[in-house]
Amino acid sequence: MTRSTKTIGLKEAAARAAAALKERPEICLGGLFKQSRPVALVRALLATGADGLHVYSSPGAGYDVDLMIAAGAINEVFVPGVTLENRLCPNFRTAVETQQIKAHALDALTVVGGLMASAHGVPFQPIAALKGSDVLKHNPLITPFDCPLTGQPLYAVPPIRPRVTLLHAQEADRWGNIRHLSTMVYADQLMARASDMVIVSVDRLVDDDVVLDDPRSVTIPAHYVDAVVEVPYGAHPTASFPNYAMDEEHIDAYADLGDAARRGDGAGLAAYLEQHVTSAPDQTQYLHNIGEARLSELQAEALAL
């Protein structure tokens, strides 16, 4: 008998995720804002026609969640902050303002605490540091209770257990041991430990010895990982340090199309979705559309740091 590898292709990964999400629509995305987001996996999932999703993330998300909303895949948003940082997310705003989707008022502690409860295997995580905000009046995930030891008022958040978590990292071995090479690992480890199914895209696969020679560099052990997909530039247009920087021009151009759609001109946004999502281009085609010159620039920017 030989050991089974966990490497699969992008389309198979999307099909597995889509099937699981039909059972329970809770999807969670790794990275943070414009860094290490699993965007190739998101595009592939959207190409399957996934819809009705409840989306979770580390507490800050932007482009990918907005893209999923533009593609009509999301019903409910459980991400505390949804922003492109330098500007607002156009399709997120439109969809909430027209009540096509529900964007819950949450805070980071609720999301992180719920993931912690799931990862730790306990029925809730206590939270103390939430006071005064109107978010508390609307947050659907917290229940007030009194501390059994001190009597002080606390909140309990139940386990957040995503049906599928999509992550992006820089490297993995064929068994599914994941290596983030970026400075921060965000909530990726926590999400992997908290989720039912975990699919990770990596910029490149590495030999077994790379892992065995430095086990401490493995950020997510294979035990938590269901499948690994080698996808060069799999985080584009978000960053995957130290391999490539975020493509802010691309994200800004996308946001311009979203803003145009808010003003009534949806043609550009529709064309963008058709080109990058609905027509289901493979990653080679996608990267061809982005252009080799641009990719080289992003790579050079990351290398220069």
Added chain:
Amino acid sequence: MTRSTKTIGLKEAAARAAAALKERPEICLGGLFKQSRPVALVRALLATGADGLHVYSSPGAGYDVDLMIAAGAINEVFVPGVTLENRLCPNFRTAVETQQIKAHALDALTVVGGLMASAHGVPFQPIAALKGSDVLKHNPLITPFDCPLTGQPLYAVPPIRPRVTLLHAQEADRWGNIRHLSTMVYADQLMARASDMVIVSVDRLVDDDVVLDDPRSVTIPAHYVDAVVEVPYGAHPTASFPNYAMDEEHIDAYADLGDAARRGDGAGLAAYLEQHVTSAPDQTQYLHNIGEARLSELQAEALAL
């Protein structure tokens, strides 16, 4: 103005720890069993005449806790497992059997959960996985309660907040950023986050750039560290991989002395304590007593792996 470094000498470290422990006697030791234990710091603390201590650790400890008991420094033990692994801890056994100290019946989840509550800043950590054991009848740190969400019976452990935590790692910069190079980091990070005062011995100090060039390799950020002490072979006779292996012969010889003392012959143990602890040798003298040849063997054994 210039930034203050956190590097101090072994004696000053011991004096600081001793003074803090007079306020509240809860001390916590890093590493696990025979690996990365802060033994030089422990010897220096014992040389100050510290006593009446309540000792915590990662859930498994041996030589150092037994040594502290032999030196009369400990009143209460809050470590779930106290063993030399290949044999029992002689002075621990004697002291409990003669009721000189109290060794509480605990489990790993209570200790880890209590440290988690302290690190996370919440008034308790819920624990579900404790059933059937007589440890539950005696464990002084847990309180049964019902889950506010599900109603299921749970235990609450309050924060364990050591007054002083002593750790050993392989490297640090002068600001107190700590780098473990060993495969496991045990509960060291958790303890650092959970404690009032954290003092770390390292085999060597490294240049600032070593840290800045690879921030992900820092296991404990300086924010959590009060002082760093450069102590070559500071973990001896426990291991500090990849720098040196555990000195099992030394620990076995020590245990033989403890077993002899159990049989009524305490002279050898008394001489050991005098040589290595009470006479307050500095680390140079201690290493001279151990012998350069032996230290080279331990270094070679670690290098060969």
Added chain:
Amino acid sequence: MSMDFSPLEQMTVVMARDLADGELGAAGAAALVPMAAIALAREMHAPNLTVGGEMFFNPVAGHLYPSMLDDRALGRCEASETFIELFGHSHHGLDFFFHSGLQIDRYGNINLHHVGGSLHAPKMRGPGAANLSYCHTSTRFYICPTVHNVRNFVDTVDFITIPGNMSGPDSKAAAGLVNEGPRLVVTPRAVMDFDPETLRLRLKSVHCGNSIKDVLDNTGFTPDVPENTGRTPPPTADELAVLRGKIDPSGALRA
């Protein structure tokens, strides 16, 4: 009077001067000005100030980015953490934090969720906020929007995302908010602080190039204007030299 510094540079030095040596604080996302202020304080008078609480410690200054939460800014720092540690920092608290918002009201409450309508049927939906735990677990915070007009300074926010002083001392205490909370509101036009009795905003100083009337005309409520309201001390030559030489050589604060 001609200005040889930008409004964002003025904001940066005002906040940098208020940060003390040995403190721990963080800046949030979209943190160009706060990160510049922290870096300036570390260079000028607070070498033991620790930047931490947001998954990284003490990034090496050298270039400002709009977000500051990415590896271009953090690639060389002293350590990284994860979101589990954010949980700890949120409860143990920082000494200072920075916030901004769609709306800021006369009690320093901040709205990042919606303007008009209701949460689930808003007229205009904002981004929400990730770090609202820091509002009062950090001992104090600064409010530093990069615009100052009647649209973002309003009498009462439509939604309290980040509680400031609620509706005054009683409601602040009733909500269990025991820390200082908002200390200064620093905008491109002026500095405001809070009347210790009423916890309402009042004008503290006006930046070069603005009059008190300019500020009041661009504020959607009428803050108190104490008699001692003066000019904001402009950046010193030393401050500007360090800011432009070591922290912001590409001039992001002057863009």
Added chain:
Amino acid sequence: MSMDFSPLEQMTVVMARDLADGELGAAGAAALVPMAAIALAREMHAPNLTVGGEMFFNPVAGHLYPSMLDDRALGRCEASETFIELFGHSHHGLDFFFHSGLQIDRYGNINLHHVGGSLHAPKMRGPGAANLSYCHTSTRFYICPTVHNVRNFVDTVDFITIPGNMSGPDSKAAAGLVNEGPRLVVTPRAVMDFDPETLRLRLKSVHCGNSIKDVLDNTGFTPDVPENTGRTPPPTADELAVLRGKIDPSGALRA
């Protein structure tokens, strides 16, 4: 019959054969025989068995150490974790774990705390136990002491450190123990399992070099001896070749 294998090698193969492909399990401290059993199973029939749950994953086999919880054994492995993750594993559970003890009783309860006296005034104090959460959060466990005599096999333990079957089905259920719990007791003399009705130990097979009488003479209670109690199948040539060639070349199991 002459034995060309050691009692510890016999124990190793008995447990290795019971581990299934795709499972997740760990071995505890002082885990020479359990780690050998896991490594043998991975080599023979369970390449997808994951060693994990104790802060490391899938160490590369090559040499056995008394503890197996140190970098000599773990320096080359696939990943490391910390004690926070142990918290998660304790609750989510493993497929299997291994225990031993000062005393083991007829219901498979294990005592590691004290023999005689009371917890705080013991006649003989044991080491306690770190991993007792795994007793029933791992679906099943193996009890594998390296000695088998009337002192460690007793009718009733003085202290239940690791609950096995308590005092039978009712008390086990009453304690909330819903998993299988102890499956096999594997000693240098014999293999015992549990009567599914009474949950009491019974003799399953006797190793080469021992008779049923030898086993009973060295057990401090009288286990059931079913009619089909036979010989423990000895290690096969293949098993011994892999064990001695790849896992234990230095012969720690034969020492």
